[in-house]
Amino acid sequence: MNNKKLRKMILIAMLGSISTVLMQLNFPLPALPSFLKIDFSEIPAVLAIMTMGPVAGIAVELLKNVLHWFLSGSPTGVPVGEMANFVTGILFIMPIYFIFNKIKSTKGLTVGLIVGTASMAIGMSVLNYAVFLPMYVYFLNMPPYTGDAMFNVIVLGILPFNLIKGIMLMVVSLLLYKSMYKWINQQQHKLSM
Numbered sequence: 001m002n003n004k005k006l007r008k009m010i011l012i013a014m015l016g017s018i019s020t021v022l023m024q025l026n027f028p029l030p031a032l033p034s035f036l037k038i039d040f041s042e043i044p045a046v047l048a049i050m051t052m053g054p055v056a057g058i059a060v061e062l063l064k065n066v067l068h069w070f071l072s073g074s075p076t077g078v079p080v081g082e083m084a085n086f087v088t089g090i091l092f093i094m095p096i097y098f099i100f101n102k103i104k105s106t107k108g109l110t111v112g113l114i115v116g117t118a119s120m121a122i123g124m125s126v127l128n129y130a131v132f133l134p135m136y137v138y139f140l141n142m143p144p145y146t147g148d149a150m151f152n153v154i155v156l157g158i159l160p161f162n163l164i165k166g167i168m169l170m171v172v173s174l175l176l177y178k179s180m181y182k183w184i185n186q187q188q189h190k191l192s193m
Contacts, residue, residue: 004191011187012056015044016063023068023085029164033153036161038168042089046173047180049097050109051187057097061089076139084124084132091123092116092166109177110170117166125159 019041026037041064049057065082074081099112133153137144145153177184 008052008056008191011052012048012059012063015048016060016067019044019060019064020067020071023064024071029161032161033157036157038165040169040172042092042169043172043176045089045093046096047184049093050100050184052191054094054097057093058090061086061093076136078139080132080135080139084128087127088120088124088162092120092169095119106174106177110174113170113173117163117170120166121159121162124162125154128158129154
C-alpha cells in the first residue's frame with residue numbers, strides 16, 4: 001500500500017472518529033421537535049472534502065453513522081436516524097465540494113456552505129415527508145402524520161431546524177477554515193503528490 005493511500009485512510013479514520021464524538025454531543029433546540037438535535041459532526045466531513053475530495057467526505061459520513069449506531073443503538077431497531085443523518089450530511093457536503101473545488105477561497109467556501117445549507121434544508125424536508133417520517137411511523141408503530149400535523153412537523157420543525165443547523169455549521173466551518181488554512185493546503189499538497 002502506498003504512502004498516499006495510507007495517509008488518506010488514516011485521515012478518514014481520524015475525521016470519522018472525531019465526527020462520531022461530535023455527533024454524541026448533540027442538543028435539541030427550544031420550540032422545535034425534541035427528536036431534532038443539533039450537532040457539529042458534519043465539520044470533519046467538510047474538512048475531508050476540502051483535503052481529499054467527495055469520496056473521503058462520504059466515507060467520513062458513513063463511518064460516523066455506523067459507529068454512532070453501534071455506540072447508541074436505535075429506538076426503531078433499524079438505523080433510521082443514522083440513515084437520515086447520512087443523507088443530510090451528503091446533501092450538505094456535496095455542494096460545498098463542487099463549489100469549493102472551483103473557487104478555492106473563503107468566498108468559494110462561503111457560497112458552498114450557503115448552497116449546502118439550502119440543499120440540506122430543502123432535501124431533508126422532502127425526504128422526511130416521503131421517506132424518513134413514514135419509516136419512523138412504521139418501525140415505532142405510531143399513528144401516521146397527516147394533514148396539519150405533517151405540515152407542522154415539516155414546515156415548522158424540520159425545515160427551520162436544518163436552516164439553523166446549516167447556519168451554525170457555516171459559522172464554525174468558516175472560523176475553522178481561517179485557522180486551519182495552512183493545514184488544509186498542506187494536506188491537499190501531500191495527498192496530490
